[in-house]
Amino acid sequence: MITKLRKRHRIIWLVMAVVLPLLFMAAYMSIPKYQLFEGKLSNTVDDYLITMDRPVIVGDNWLGGELEIDVLRYERSSSALVYLAHIDKDNYMGTAILVGKINNRGKYKFQIKISDFIFSAYKTYVVIYDPIKQREIYEPIQLVP
């Protein structure tokens, strides 16, 4: 390599040595512990069978249990996040919590303990969300205990 080219390489890697680790660390620090859901409504449910076993209900409040999601077909997204939301299906922005992730056909079970949020037993919804396109795959599905 000629001297000028070596100098260009040296400058580029000095800059990279400073900038890249900083960006890496910023991205690492930004990994969420849990995610508040903010989204929009769309579509209808026909690919998922959602059931709740052993729901813990105190008064009107639902406090947890085992959520099972049976993915019957798998055509709309290769990867989806599952959220629980409350209030009502048209107004849940900022109130949903991340439960887990579904990838493929099959049954998924999530053990849920709600401590930070109080969910109404009669107004709890499951939201299936595409994190890539950042939108719901289906309209929120109400859980009826």
Added chain:
Amino acid sequence: MSVKYAGVLWNKQKKRYDRIIALLAILYLMLFVGFNILLHPTISPEALLVRSTATLALLMLHVILAIGPMARINTKFLPLLYNRRHLGVSMFLVTTVHVVFSIIQFHSLGNVNAFVSLFASNTHYDSFVNFPFQVLGFYAFIIFLLMAATSHDFWLKNLSPRVWKSLHMLVYIAYALIIMHVMLGVIQLEKSPLLIGMLAVGMVTIITLHLVAAYKTHKADTKENEVEEGFVLVSNINNIKPNRAKVVTIGNESIAVFKYDGKLSAVHNACKHQNGPLGEGKIIDGCITCPWHGYQYKPQDGCAPEPFTEKLHTYELKLKDGKVYVNPMPKPEGTYIEPLSYE
């Protein structure tokens, strides 16, 4: 080195090297798929394809970026440098599989064009964490596409070595884009400590190798040399290995002094092909042979053997008390200078 362009320049050594690349790639894909099926029985074939090609391409990119500085730090790695172009194109092919299947998987099932969806489905361009990471990967892919498409002597000749090299140095931008594509993408969703750790180790290794190589060459380039009546000291003659060279940098110019058949000759250190470091090559069949792509030059006049037309600057030498000195004033390209005999 060839007088006409061929689709792919293959010789016995490159064919052997390409077979090794193919075998290692297949082995990696098989291991990745096997382990993932074992650990995640419900994983879909589409996800396996997207993830296995992504991690393989990432691994190959790290190897490619490590070869250059490793060859500068230790000349034993020069054979890898000679074959790097094929590894780069192989990495591009693996990346293409990842990109095509990712776009089909994540963007082709909606009612808008897949490429529109790629850029418009996530519009959080003003956010760091929610930045559309797929777009970062796509831009890196465009750089790899340009590099792979021009990884040919036809383009090197017609674009000029300077433009060609500038274009190929975009790989460093692509590397940064890929690191952030992973960190703002899959890492945010899966928080995999293994992936984060491996990516961090890879990144630190690449940066360290480049900085060490840069320091080593900068130190050599800025070394003050003894001057004797207008001639600059190169080295003690015994420090130059037979059929090899000693490089001296004077100002911005780099000169390679070769020792062969009891004689010494000096030429400009940059190969006409791609500015490769001729001084890191050796004399093969009586010709200086560039370690990058095998371009050859006669040491006494700097001319490529017929029918080739490339010519290098040549330099006068003198020998005093076992020390080799070079006149830093270059002779016109292709000027014959009687080799300095030392026996």
